Amino acid sequence: MNGILIEYALGKQPWNRDVVVEEVAVLAKAKVAKRPTRDEFELEELGNQLVEAFHERSEVLLTVWGKEEQVQGIIVKMDSRTRLVHVEHTEEEFTAKVPFMDIMQVQSPRY
Numbered sequence: 001m002n003g004i005l006i007e008y009a010l011g012k013q014p015w016n017r018d019v020v021v022e023e024v025a026v027l028a029k030a031k032v033a034k035r036p037t038r039d040e041f042e043l044e045e046l047g048n049q050l051v052e053a054f055h056e057r058s059e060v061l062l063t064v065w066g067k068e069e070q071v072q073g074i075i076v077k078m079d080s081r082t083r084l085v086h087v088e089h090t091e092e093e094f095t096a097k098v099p100f101m102d103i104m105q106v107q108s109p110r111y
Contacts, residue, residue, distance in 0.1 A: 033066075035065045035066075035101065035102065036065070036104070046103060046105075046106060047100075049106040050075060050078065050085060050100075050103070050106060051078070053074075053075050053106065054075040054078055057074055057075075058074070058108070059072065059073065059074055059090060059108070059109055060072070060073070060074070060075060060087070060106055060107065060108065060109075061106075061107040061108065061109045062085075062087065062098060062103050062105070062106060062107075063103070063104045063105035063106075063107070064098055064102050064103060064104065065102045065103075065104050066102065067102075071087050071096050071098055072087075072089065072090065072109055073087040073088050073089040073090050073096065074087065074088050074090065075087055075088075076088045076095065078100075082097075083099060083100045083101065084097045084098065084099055084100070085097070085098045085099075085100055085103065086098075
């Protein structure tokens with residue numbers, strides 16, 4: 001269905017507002033996998049693991065919802081205002097900012 005939108009964008013189809021609005025509505029309703037819900041206990045336990053790793057400056061391996069690759073590094077900041085966990089990669093000069101609610105699991109890396 002979004003092929004019609006592409007044709008409109010390329011100028012191959014005449015403009016028809018009703019068709020475009022319908023196409024946009026279909027695209028907006030596209031099924032997007034939702035983040036699994038977790039109860040208060042699970043979120044508290046996850047928070048405790050993150051705080052412990054932050055204070056100990058230990059390396060963590062985070063499983064993040066919606067990402068195929070795990071995030072590995074040392075937690076350098078936990079921002080309560082933005083709810084982001086800043087993870088500095090150990091091998092690179094790069095800091096990943098991961099939303100707390102997207103973190104599904106905290107592990108210690110195995111070497």
